[in-house]
Amino acid sequence: MRVEQFAGVAVHDAGVAPGGRTPAGPAPGAAGAPPSVLLTAPPSAPERPARAVLGFDLLRWFSIISLLAVIPVAVLIGAVVSHFITRQALHRDASLTAQFVINCLAVEAAQVGAVSLVPFLDPRIDSWPAGLSPQDVAHARLQAYEHLEALPDALLVNVYAPDGRVLWSTNPTLVGEVVKDNDELKQAFRLHPDAALHHATRSPGRAEQRFVVEPQEFFIENYVPLAGPDGRVQAVVEVYKEPGHLMNSIRSGQSLVWWTTLAGGVVIYLALFGIVRRASRAMHQQQSQLVQAQTQVFAGEMARALAHSLRNPLGSVRSSAELAGCSDDAAVCKHAQDIVTQVDFLSQWVREMLLYSHAAGGECEPVDLCGVLAGVLASFQPTFERARIALRWPAGQAVQARVQGSTALARQALHSVISHAVESLPAGGELRLALCNAADPQALDLVVSHRGPCGGGAAAQQASAARALQLGASPGFGAGLPILNRAMERFGGFVALERGRDAGTQVRLRFRVAAPQA
Numbered sequence: 001m002r003v004e005q006f007a008g009v010a011v012h013d014a015g016v017a018p019g020g021r022t023p024a025g026p027a028p029g030a031a032g033a034p035p036s037v038l039l040t041a042p043p044s045a046p047e048r049p050a051r052a053v054l055g056f057d058l059l060r061w062f063s064i065i066s067l068l069a070v071i072p073v074a075v076l077i078g079a080v081v082s083h084f085i086t087r088q089a090l091h092r093d094a095s096l097t098a099q100f101v102i103n104c105l106a107v108e109a110a111q112v113g114a115v116s117l118v119p120f121l122d123p124r125i126d127s128w129p130a131g132l133s134p135q136d137v138a139h140a141r142l143q144a145y146e147h148l149e150a151l152p153d154a155l156l157v158n159v160y161a162p163d164g165r166v167l168w169s170t171n172p173t174l175v176g177e178v179v180k181d182n183d184e185l186k187q188a189f190r191l192h193p194d195a196a197l198h199h200a201t202r203s204p205g206r207a208e209q210r211f212v213v214e215p216q217e218f219f220i221e222n223y224v225p226l227a228g229p230d231g232r233v234q235a236v237v238e239v240y241k242e243p244g245h246l247m248n249s250i251r252s253g254q255s256l257v258w259w260t261t262l263a264g265g266v267v268i269y270l271a272l273f274g275i276v277r278r279a280s281r282a283m284h285q286q287q288s289q290l291v292q293a294q295t296q297v298f299a300g301e302m303a304r305a306l307a308h309s310l311r312n313p314l315g316s317v318r319s320s321a322e323l324a325g326c327s328d329d330a331a332v333c334k335h336a337q338d339i340v341t342q343v344d345f346l347s348q349w350v351r352e353m354l355l356y357s358h359a360a361g362g363e364c365e366p367v368d369l370c371g372v373l374a375g376v377l378a379s380f381q382p383t384f385e386r387a388r389i390a391l392r393w394p395a396g397q398a399v400q401a402r403v404q405g406s407t408a409l410a411r412q413a414l415h416s417v418i419s420h421a422v423e424s425l426p427a428g429g430e431l432r433l434a435l436c437n438a439a440d441p442q443a444l445d446l447v448v449s450h451r452g453p454c455g456g457g458a459a460a461q462q463a464s465a466a467r468a469l470q471l472g473a474s475p476g477f478g479a480g481l482p483i484l485n486r487a488m489e490r491f492g493g494f495v496a497l498e499r500g501r502d503a504g505t506q507v508r509l510r511f512r513v514a515a516p517q518a
Contacts, residue, residue, distance in 0.1 A: 059280045066272055074265035081261070082254045089250050090220060093243060097151070098224040101237050104147040105226065108140040117144060118226040121168070121235045122161045148237065155215055156240040162189060167235070171210050188223040188236045215242045307350045314350075318343045338382045345379040349415065364491070366514035367410050369401040369446065373433070376414045380422065388428035401435060403444055403511035405491040413488060417507050421450040424505065432506075443493065444513050449506030 109117035112132060120127050120137045121144075127137045145168050148157050159168040164179045179185060224237040318340055325336035377393065384391055403410075421431050432449045488495050493510035 058283070059277055062276045063273060066269060066276075070265050070269045074261050078258050078261035081257045085253045085257060086250050089246060089253070093220070093241075093246055094222045097222050097239055097241070100151065101148065101224045101239075102226070104144050108144045108147075111143075112136045112140045114140075116229050117141065118234050119228045121159055121226070122165075123167070124161075151239060151241070153241045153243045153246075154239060155219055155242055156210070156238075158238040160185060160236045160238065162234060174210060184221070184223060185236060185238065188225045189233050215240075218242065218247060303350075310346075310350055314343050314347050318347075341379065342382070349412070364404040364514075365406060366402045367405045367407050369403050369410065369444070369511065370435070372407060372410045373414055373446075376411060376418055377433075379415075380418055383422055384431075387422060387425060389422065389425055390428075390430045392430060392432040394434070401444065402514040403491060404514045405511065410491075413509065417448050417509065420507070421448060425450055438510060442513050444511045446509045446511065447506055448509070451505075 105117045105121075109115065114120070114130065114132055114137070117137075117140055119125055119130075120132070121141060123138070123141075127134050145159075148154075148159075148168075149170055151157060154170070157170045158166055158174060160179065161167050164182070164185065166174045166177050166179065169175050219240050219242045222239045222241065224239065225233045226235040226237065228234040321336045321339035321343065325333050325340065327333055327336070373393075377391065383389075418431075425431070430451055432447075434447045434449075436445050436447065437443075438445045488509060488511075492512040495510075496508045498506045498508060
């Protein structure tokens with residue numbers, strides 16, 4: 001279904017009544033499901049926010065700017081949290097590795113009765129001054145190295161002396177070599193940390209990176225400083241690891257962080273969008289009400305000016321017609337009586353049009369729709385005869401026709417619709433009226449359809465009528481359209497223009513049925 005906006009009025013290109021209800025059948029003579037122009041939305045139908053009059057679409061700009069703001073913030077938060085989780089996981093793994101190494105050395109030192117085995121990891125250090133047998137120390141040192149060799153996920157383990165010499169390694173070819181260009185190793189000896197953690201990649205200048213087991217994807221380089229009894233770092237254990245399970249856990253944590261950040265960003269964006277959308281609708285609704293109020297004030301001023309200007313001329317015309325009615329010519333008397341009838345109706349219409357300048361409040365009275373319609377049709381009877389318009393109005397149909405509203409406003413609404421139909425049939429034609437029950441048991445439809453020799457009204461005329469709902473005037477309906485709209489709003493109904501391909505144009509007025517009197 002194609003929907004266009006004309007100053008806040010929806011123009012529908014399908015034959016469905018507002019609120020999702022199918023109209024209760026076309027008027028007699030209508031063919032197919034005619035497209036319709038909704039002039040007055042039913043009270044239950046949600047209003048669509050219109051574009052701002054000044055050209056600034058608050059909802060559109062907020063949706064774009066907020067999206068551009070939420071995306072980088074969400075990405076930044078995800079990156080920071082993901083990096084934090086990775087660093088914490090790797091630091092925890094390095095701490096566990098350092099604790100494993102220190103515990104192994106402590107256990108072997110206890111086996112030989114030494115305070116610490118760290119000073120004797122270098123075989124160049126004599127153990128006799130400490131009261132330890134070199135054979136026992138060598139055996140304990142060998143046992144400690146076997147534990148280091150069994151480190152989980154280890155690719156390469158090196159033990160360094162303070163001068164950079166490799167005291168022991170899981171790669172025997174490295175034992176005895178001196179490493180001089182390793183800044184991380186020097187930092188580990190100098191800063192005395194519990195565990196110096198560094199991410200590592202294979203470097204051509206690092207001769208000690210000769211792995212026994214080649215890494216498959218990613219490896220971590222850990223430095224474990226070992227302090228002696230005097231508190232000085234006397235050895236450093238370098239451990240290259242490829243912790244597969246740890247990396248899988250890190251990836252799972254990062255994935256959870258990113259998905260959570262994405263979900264949080266979407267929720268925040270939708271929440272803000274919903275708030276601004278509701279505010280935008282409220283602003284547009286208030287703006288529409290303001291425009292309608294201004295239109296009502298202007299129309300009221302015009303109505304009062306028109307009533308003041310027409311009162312005396314109409315009185316003069318009526319007096320002249322009454323004098324002409326005293327003639328002996330029967331034709332002149334008939335025409336004079338027609339003039340008196342039309343002047344009386346016009347005077348009543350002008351008085352009732354002043355009601356448009358007042359707010360539509362108070363209690364609605366039950367209105368005899370058939371009686372009001374019969375009076376309006378009687379006033380148009382001479383016009384029908386002159387324009388050769390055939391009226392089809394089954395006045396005797398048994399339909400409950402008491403509706404809620406005001407008799408004066410109902411007369412104005414019906415007069416506006418009939419006047420529009422007459423103006424649309426300058427060369428004659430057929431005008432049909434039908435009362436029918438709507439799908440809603442509390443509603444009643446009055447369908448006014450007309451078909452002339454040239455067919456129904458054009459789509460451009462319907463669009464013009466839709467715009468007139470806000471502007472207060474349109475070709476065909478004239479000043480009666482705002483009154484029609486106001487009357488139907490008071491009745492709690494709506495107005496729909498329906499144009500068929502061959503059936504001409506029909507206007508559907510939906511009223512609320514009056515409650516039965518006790």
